[in-house]
Amino acid sequence: MLGRATRALGSLLLVAGLASGCSGSGDGTVTLTYVSYVPESNPHSVAHEAWMAEVEKRTDGAVKFEAIYNGALCDSANIMTCVRDGRADIGIFTPLRHPAEFPLTNIMSIPFQTTGLQSSLLALRDLYESNDAMRAEFESMNQKLLYFGPVPAPILGLRTPISSMDDLDGMQFRIPGLMSAAFATLGVSSVTMTEPEIYESLDRGVIDGAMTAPDGHESFRTFEVVEQFVDVGRVSGPLAAMTTTMNADRFNALPQDVQAVINEVSAEFAMSVVPDYFAPSFEATCEVLKSGAPMIDLAPADEAKAWAEAASTGTQQAWLDTLKDANAGVGPQLLDAYHAALRKYESELTEDVTFSSRCEASQ
Numbered sequence: 309m310l311g312r313a314t315r316a317l318g319s320l321l322l323v324a325g326l327a328s329g330c331s332g333s334g335d336g337t338v339t340l341t342y343v344s345y346v347p348e349s350n351p352h353s354v355a356h357e358a359w360m361a362e363v364e365k366r367t368d369g370a371v372k373f374e375a376i377y378n379g380a381l382c383d384s385a386n387i388m389t390c391v392r393d394g395r396a397d398i399g400i401f402t403p404l405r406h407p408a409e410f411p412l413t414n415i416m417s418i419p420f421q422t423t424g425l426q427s428s429l430l431a432l433r434d435l436y437e438s439n440d441a442m443r444a445e446f447e448s449m450n451q452k453l454l455y456f457g458p459v460p461a462p463i464l465g466l467r468t469p470i471s472s473m474d475d476l477d478g479m480q481f482r483i484p485g486l487m488s489a490a491f492a493t494l495g496v497s498s499v500t501m502t503e504p505e506i507y508e509s510l511d512r513g514v515i516d517g518a519m520t521a522p523d524g525h526e527s528f529r530t531f532e533v534v535e536q537f538v539d540v541g542r543v544s545g546p547l548a549a550m551t552t553t554m555n556a557d558r559f560n561a562l563p564q565d566v567q568a569v570i571n572e573v574s575a576e577f578a579m580s581v582v583p584d585y586f587a588p589s590f591e592a593t594c595e596v597l598k599s600g601a602p603m604i605d606l607a608p609a610d611e612a613k614a615w616a617e618a619a620s621t622g623t624q625q626a627w628l629d630t631l632k633d634a635n636a637g638v639g640p641q642l643l644d645a646y647h648a649a650l651r652k653y654e655s656e657l658t659e660d661v662t663f664s665s666r667c668e669a670s671q
Contacts (some may be wrong), residue, residue, distance in 0.1 A: 325333055326406050340397040340558070342375040345504065350527050352400055352457055353377060355585040359552075359577050367569050371562075371600035373398075384502045391555050392450045395492035398465055398554045403460060404485045404547075405502075409449055410640065411552075411630050412442045412581075418627045419544040420620040422650045426582045426662035428546045429456045431649035433578055438645070441638050452559040454570070455578040457550040458586050460522050460663045462487070463543025463597065464606075465534035466517040469511060473607045473615065482506055482518040487540075489626045490619040503528050510534060522593045522663050523586075531600025533633060542664040543612045583661065589665035603667070 328399045333481030344361070346352055358396075360373045382390035387399040388406055403410035404417055418431050431500055436442050446453050462484070470476060488498035501509060506518045511533045516529060519540060524529060552574075559567060597603060606612050624643065654660065 313551040316540050317589070320627055324508065337372055338562075339372045339374055339555075341381070342373055342398040342400075343382045343387055343390060343396040344375070344377050345379040345381075345382075345387060345502075346377065346400075346523075346527050348375075348377045351412055351523055351586050351589045352541070353471065355457065355581050355637070356400070356552065358585070359573060362573050362576075364570055365565065366573065371566065377540045379504065384504060385393065388451070388553075394555050394558065396555070397558050398454070398552065400550055400552050402548045402550050403445075407485075407630060409444045411632075412439070412642060413445055413549075413637060414485065414630070415627060415642060417487075417547050418547050418623050419487050419490055419547055420616045420623065421545060421647070422654065423461065423545040423587070423653050423662055423664075424650070424657070425458050425460060425546050425561055425662055426657055427650055427653035429578070429582065429584070429645055430550060430653045431457060432549055434649045435642060435646060441635060442642075447556070450556045451551075451553040453557040454552040455581070458582050459550050460586065460590070461521075461544060461546045462519045463525055463603070463663075464517050464519045464538040464540045465510065465525055465530045465601070466536045466538060467513065467534060468516065469536040469602075470538070477551045479516040482509065482520070484519060486588050486623045486626050487519065487544060487547055489623050490544070490616075492641060493622070495617050506530055507533060513622065522597065522667075523589065525594045526596050528549070531597050531644060534601050535604040536601050536611050539664055539667070541604055541662070543616050553646040564641070585661075586662040587666065589602055589661045590661070594663070596666035632633060 338634050344356070345623060357375070360375070376414070382396055382399065385405060387396070387401040388409070390396040391399040400492070400635055403413045405413055413432070413436075415435070416428055424430050436453065436456075466665070473494055476491070480497045480499060481491065482501050483491055483498040491498065498517060503520055506520065507528050507530055509515045510518055510530060517534070525537070552572075559570070564569075594603075609617070628639045628643070
């Protein structure tokens with residue numbers, strides 16, 4: 309289904325600036341296209357609808373948004389390049405999809421660093437703001453970062469139920485990012501595929517299981533084709549961020565006051581997207597998944613902790629190994645800074661809600 313949302317933005321003062329600074333319709337309005345590969349009902353989509361509405365409220369002017377969902381204009385593998393090339397103005401993608409272009413940003417893909425969803429996003433934001441090399445990753449792709457959004461810690465969907473971690477040996481999963489290195493220690497091989505490909509791959513037995521965020525399992529209905537869910541995220545923590553970016557040329561062509569509003573609202577959403585748009589959805593998503601298959605923990609707490617501690621050094625080194633040339637020297641210092649920022653926000657946040665805690669509370 310193609311969902312579209314049109315929003316008005318700006319003031320009478322901004323209309324003149326837009327008409328002179330950007331191409332648009334004869335009445336001085338400009339249309340910005342937002343693309344997403346998830347459905348309109350997904351929390352990311354709900355949050356960005358609110359982002360557009362808030363910008364509209366504050367500017368009362370003449371920018372219109374056209375929101376296109378379900379990968380109808382740009383699929384999940386190509387949203388970043390669609391924004392880079394100007395085929396879309398704003399898009400949502402995960403840097404995990406583009407490891408060669410965003411190696412430093414993918415520091416968040418290292419498992420076992422934190423269980424805090426909000427902490428990880430705020431720490432990543434701090435790195436972006438303080439590290440020239442990380443910002444350069446976005447600038448080189450013609451991306452204006454609006455805000456980092458959450459990818460809740462992953463859930464593993466299995467075609468065949470397990471009773472212990474030993475049962476995973478010999479299986480093949482869709483695993484994002486560096487979590488594949490951790491699961492390799494359990495005898496699991498991994499493949500790469502986009503979320504829209506997961507359902508058919510599970511249904512046809514191409515893979516034995518798939519790991520993705522809880523809302524991904526809900527949006528792409530994998531609960532219809534699995535026999536068991538495993539709460540891997542309780543151990544791994546979040547493994548990615550979802551970036552909302554804008555074509556930098558398009559952003560820079562907007563009047564300064566419009567840019568200021570977009571920056572202001574984006575900064576606020578960076579703080580509110582988890583508690584206001586994702587946390588309220590966790591219990592409902594949990595119930596949807598459990599309606600299709602039971603959910604278990606990966607292992608008893610002490611066994612899971614021992615596995616995480618044993619695999620942690622290897623996954624950190626796996627990330628460092630992805631860095632090349634000038635970035636190789638940046639890696640160790642960036643990792644130290646990331647850990648320091650995580651500990652800072654973990655101590656400051658009164659609540660850092662996770663899918664696991666909300667799902668458990670709903671039982």
